[in-house]
Amino acid sequence: MQSFFDDESQLAPARVEVEHLDNGGFILRSPEPLGPYARCVGEWLEKWAKETPDAIYFAERDGDGWRELTYAQVRDIVGRLGQGLLDMGLSSAQPLVVLSSNDLNHAMLTLAAMHVGVPIGTVSVAYSKGRKDYTKLTAILKSFNPGAIFVSHGEDYAPSLLSVKPSCPIIVGQDPEAIPGSIHIDQLYNSKETPAVMEAFYALTGESHARYLLTSGSTGEPKVVVNTHKMLCSNQQMIAQCWRFLDNRKLRVLDWLPWSHTFGANHNFNMVLRNGGSFYIDDGLPMPGRIERTIENIKYVRPTMFFNVPRGYDVLLPYIEKDPELAEALFADLDALFYAAAALPQNTWDRIHKVASTVRDTPLFFTSEWGATETTPVLTNVHFRIDKPGNLGLPVPGIEIKFIPSGDKLEMRVKGPSVFTEYLNDPELAARSFDSDGFYMIGDAGYLLDEAHPEKGIVFNGRVTEDFKLTTGTWVSVGTLRPALVSALAPYVSDCVICGHDRSEIGVLAFPTPALRELAGPEGETMHADELAQVPAVRQALLKGMKRHYAENKASSRHARRLLLLNSAPNIEIGEITDKGYINQRMAISYRADDVKRLFAEPLDPAVILITEETGE
Numbered sequence: 001m002q003s004f005f006d007d008e009s010q011l012a013p014a015r016v017e018v019e020h021l022d023n024g025g026f027i028l029r030s031p032e033p034l035g036p037y038a039r040c041v042g043e044w045l046e047k048w049a050k051e052t053p054d055a056i057y058f059a060e061r062d063g064d065g066w067r068e069l070t071y072a073q074v075r076d077i078v079g080r081l082g083q084g085l086l087d088m089g090l091s092s093a094q095p096l097v098v099l100s101s102n103d104l105n106h107a108m109l110t111l112a113a114m115h116v117g118v119p120i121g122t123v124s125v126a127y128s129k130g131r132k133d134y135t136k137l138t139a140i141l142k143s144f145n146p147g148a149i150f151v152s153h154g155e156d157y158a159p160s161l162l163s164v165k166p167s168c169p170i171i172v173g174q175d176p177e178a179i180p181g182s183i184h185i186d187q188l189y190n191s192k193e194t195p196a197v198m199e200a201f202y203a204l205t206g207e208s209h210a211r212y213l214l215t216s217g218s219t220g221e222p223k224v225v226v227n228t229h230k231m232l233c234s235n236q237q238m239i240a241q242c243w244r245f246l247d248n249r250k251l252r253v254l255d256w257l258p259w260s261h262t263f264g265a266n267h268n269f270n271m272v273l274r275n276g277g278s279f280y281i282d283d284g285l286p287m288p289g290r291i292e293r294t295i296e297n298i299k300y301v302r303p304t305m306f307f308n309v310p311r312g313y314d315v316l317l318p319y320i321e322k323d324p325e326l327a328e329a330l331f332a333d334l335d336a337l338f339y340a341a342a343a344l345p346q347n348t349w350d351r352i353h354k355v356a357s358t359v360r361d362t363p364l365f366f367t368s369e370w371g372a373t374e375t376t377p378v379l380t381n382v383h384f385r386i387d388k389p390g391n392l393g394l395p396v397p398g399i400e401i402k403f404i405p406s407g408d409k410l411e412m413r414v415k416g417p418s419v420f421t422e423y424l425n426d427p428e429l430a431a432r433s434f435d436s437d438g439f440y441m442i443g444d445a446g447y448l449l450d451e452a453h454p455e456k457g458i459v460f461n462g463r464v465t466e467d468f469k470l471t472t473g474t475w476v477s478v479g480t481l482r483p484a485l486v487s488a489l490a491p492y493v494s495d496c497v498i499c500g501h502d503r504s505e506i507g508v509l510a511f512p513t514p515a516l517r518e519l520a521g522p523e524g525e526t527m528h529a530d531e532l533a534q535v536p537a538v539r540q541a542l543l544k545g546m547k548r549h550y551a552e553n554k555a556s557s558r559h560a561r562r563l564l565l566l567n568s569a570p571n572i573e574i575g576e577i578t579d580k581g582y583i584n585q586r587m588a589i590s591y592r593a594d595d596v597k598r599l600f601a602e603p604l605d606p607a608v609i610l611i612t613e614e615t616g617e
Contacts, residue, residue, distance in 0.1 A: 010245035010335075010402040011365075013456045014384040016394050025404040028454065034398030034417070037237035040204040040229040042078075042115040042269065049075035055250070057273075060104045060281040061293075065377065066300070074111065077189070081112035082197045084188030085148070088169060092209055095119035099128045099137075102259055102281050103152050105173045105185055110259070110269075114210050114229075116152025116200040118147070121212035121224070124260040126574040128160040138164050143224055143424060144212060150185070154178030206230030212424055213262055215373045215575075222426065222575065224424035231376040232266060235418035238272040239369075242383040245335050245488070245617035251277025252333075254301040256285055256294065257309075261572060262377040263340060267369075268307055277304075286312035287569055288525065295319055299329045305336050309577060310344040311569050313352060314494040314513045320355050331356040336365045340582075344368075344389035347490035369393060372442055374433075375418040379408035379442075380458060390483065391449060391457040401458075402439050403446070409477075411464050412446045413439035445479060457490070466585045468501040474557040476506060476513040478585060485560060488549035492516035492541055495570065497588040498560070499596050507562035507599040509592060511569060517539065530607040539609060546611050564599045566592065 012032065019027040038044055048055070053072035060067055069077070090096060096113045098106055098120065106122075106275035113120040121144050127137045128151075137160060141149075145416055147170050161170060161179055170182040211227040240246045241507040253272050257264030272279040280301045284294030286308070294316070308316070320327045331337075337352070349366065363385070370392040371377030379401065382393035395401050396524055399416035414506035419440050422430045434440055445461040448454050462479010478498045485508060493516070497509040511534065517524035520535040532538055540564060553559040570576045575587045589596055600606045 010243070010248065010385045012244060014394060014457075016452050016455050021402075021404070022336070023404060025402060025410065026396050027402045028458070029400045030083050030395050030397045032241060032397045033322070034234065035237055035241060038203075038208060038229075038233040040114070040208065041210055041232055041273070042111075042201055042204070043233075044273045044276075045071070045075055045078065045111060045115065046201075048273075052276055055276065056278045056304070058104060058279050058281070059165075059417055061283050061297070065333040066280070067106070073509070074108065076193075078112045078115050079193035079197050080191045081108055081188050082116040082200070083193045084191035085113060085118050086116055086200065087191060088148055090118045090147035091402050092119065092484065093145075094147050095121050095143050095144060095209075095212060095294075096150060096169075097141065098122040098150045098259075098308045099125065099157055099296075099310070100150070100152035100173075101125050102256070103173070104281065105152060106150070106259065107269075107279075107281070109150055109171075109185075109424050111273075112129050113601045114199055117204050117208055119209040119212050119226075120261040121146070122258075122265065123214065124258065124574060126571065131160070132247055134163045135162050140214070140222075140224075141166055151179075154182060204229060206233070211265065213260070213265065213373050223426070223429065225373045225420055226424055227266060227376050227383075227420070229374075231418045231420065232270055233274075234398060234416075235376045235396075236270050237377055238382060238398055238418065239271065239378055240274070241397045242381040242393075243336065243367075246271070246275045249304065249335065250273050252280075252301060253277060253307070254280045254282050254294075254297050254303045254305045255307055255483055256282035258306060258572060262371070262373040266376045267371075267378065271305075282514040286315040288315075291315050291319065295323075295326055296608045298326060302329050302333050306330065306334060306339065307338045307340075309340050309570075309572065310348065311494050311511065313339065313344070313348055314515075315569075317348065317351055317355075318518075321351070323612040324358070328359045331359045331364065334364070336367050339366070339368050339389065343495065344484050346388055347487075348494075349389050367393075370444075370458075374440060374442070375414060375416075376418045376420070378418070379414050379416075382457065384457075386457070388549055390459055392446065392460050393457050394427050394455065400439075402437070404466055407475075409445040409461055409464065409479075410447050411441075412458075413441050414443050418586050419441070460582075463585070470506070470556060471502060471504050472556060474499060474555075476557045481506070481558060482583070485549060489542060489545040492538075492545065495583050497566075497583055497585060497592065499589060499599060503600060505556065505562070507596075508560040508563070509566050509595055509599060510542075510563055512565050515566075529565040533565045533607040533609065542609055543611065544611065550611060561611055564595060564600055564605070564607060566595060 015031050017029050017031050048071045054070050056068045057074045058069045110120045148169045150171040152173040153170045153177040158178040172182045173185050176182045176184045208229050210229045213225050214222040255268050259265040284290050337380045367382040369378045370380040380393040381396050381400050402413040403410040443464050445464050446458045450456045450458050468479045493510045494513045495511050500506040503610050519537040550559045
């Protein structure tokens with residue numbers, strides 16, 4: 001099959017300007033000026049509802065089929081829901097807070113709220129489902145001061161809401177009787193739009209609050225980031241100037257990434273709307289028992305862009321390799337395949353390209369970006385061909401990246417119109433987040449792939465704050481060690497958590513791939529991680545990778561002696577995957593504290609794989 005673009009004309013050229021600083025650092029920026037962008041998110045909806053009213057905009061599964069809404073239908077719904085929110089008294093001072101996951105009601109309420117100047121705050125379901133303690137949820141809701149709360153299913157969220165007892169109205173999609181006094185969403189759908197909706201719409205400015213999102217908490221407690229309309233709209237313009245094909249073909253996207261996370265919300269959700277595309281909500285997940293639904297959905301949607309985290313590709317790959325129909329459905333019409341950050345193993349990259357080549361006449365454009373919740377989110381974009389993962393690309397138009405020496409690393413700081421200026425109700429914290437030159441101190445480190453040719457891109461080098469010391473006083477560079485270990489353990493480990501603070505040696509908590517479970521035979525798919533680690537073939541495969549890495553990195557700070565397999569995938573909902581797409585070391589170590597104890601326990605836990613210099617195990 002022929003790709004939409006068979007040359008580089010649909011991608012911006014790889015160019016960058018470098019300004020050298022007196023302290024040995026430098027600033028990178030795009031030589032291309034940022035073009036004009038929309039005043040507010042709702043301008044995109046108004047545009048497409050007029051220009052392509054019959055085009056499919058949003059869709060979700062409805063039994064064996066799909067419920068599809070056109071741009072004209074969505075605009076009508078947004079007018080009615082927007083009126084309903086205004087009638088309830090919601091305003092810029094009292095946002096709409098959503099506690100449930102992605103669905104069509106959630107999408108319509110999001111668009112309606114932003115259309116009439118009501119900020120939308122989506123909170124990870126991890127805070128409100130499957131918990132016994134709702135202390136954090138209580139604190140989060142207090143910080144938001146919601147005018148109303150929406151949940152998709154009353155029965156699912158009744159335990160948390162009846163415990164927290166919010167004073168604002170609760171809107172429910174289904175089962176409203178489970179929460180006494182709640183409002184069924186049909187009451188809002190039955191509202192009649194009045195001139196008040198467009199009056200509120202025209203009153204919006206670029207500085208109006210659009211979204212409130214919690215950070216992943218990689219540097220402490222989650223913070224509420226204020227995303228303005230200017231931030232959201234300028235960022236989509238930045239992306240479009242790098243990926244020029246966005247202006248030349250309608251997107252067709254299938255996506256599961258949660259709207260409580262900047263990747264799913266600000267990047268994917270807004271990209272489809274800005275470019276007049278079609279968004280199909282994927283009710284599958286990259287995990288056993290749910291991936292099958294994603295496979296069905298891919299075959300129906302045949303996406304033109306596909307987004308995922310590295311773990312998602314690891315789970316999906318075996319199915320793509322074995323099912324030609326699925327491979328054809330995923331890759332044949334694809335303009336770009338996207339992964340987040342630098343954690344994708346080389347083996348996964350190679351396997352994806354291999355299977356894509358069986359159904360494509362032109363090379364797959366496999367791409368990535370770097371950013372954060374505070375930057376809505378994109379700062380850098382890969383808009384040129386790369387031959388391996390790990391490249392963050394180049395600054396998008398309008399963004400400046402300052403590199404300053406920090407120990408043996410270069411700390412990256414950023415500035416531009418899509419960078420935040422405030423945390424909700426915490427101006428002092430926001431002020432401390434910027435240096436004297438107005439650059440946001442994002443906390444990440446990076447370096448140029450080729451100093452003589454900066455246009456080749458930036459390489460991620462970990463968090464400045466996530467490195468730690470062993471009891472020997474030796475510093476461990478997590479950003480360097482983690483991808484090296486993942487590569488050495490490929491294709492059997494998708495990612496890992498580096499442990500060892502105030503210990504004498506480094507240990508690793510590893511996320512196994514389906515390929516590792518296959519080594520255990522038919523029973524491997526359902527085995528607990530502890531059982532899996534004691535299967536001889538599995539143990540030998542992991543030991544071989546660890547020994548190979550150890551042989552090349554014998555310094556105590558550059559290799560791991562212990563490894564424990566984890567039984568569950570990284571949890572994006574609780575922030576175990578950061579807004580930049582890689583493992584949140586702080587959150588993972590806290591969330592998996594019992595596994596860390598087992599990793600270093602004496603006597604040795606039977607599931608822990610240990611290497612020594614003398615014996616090899």
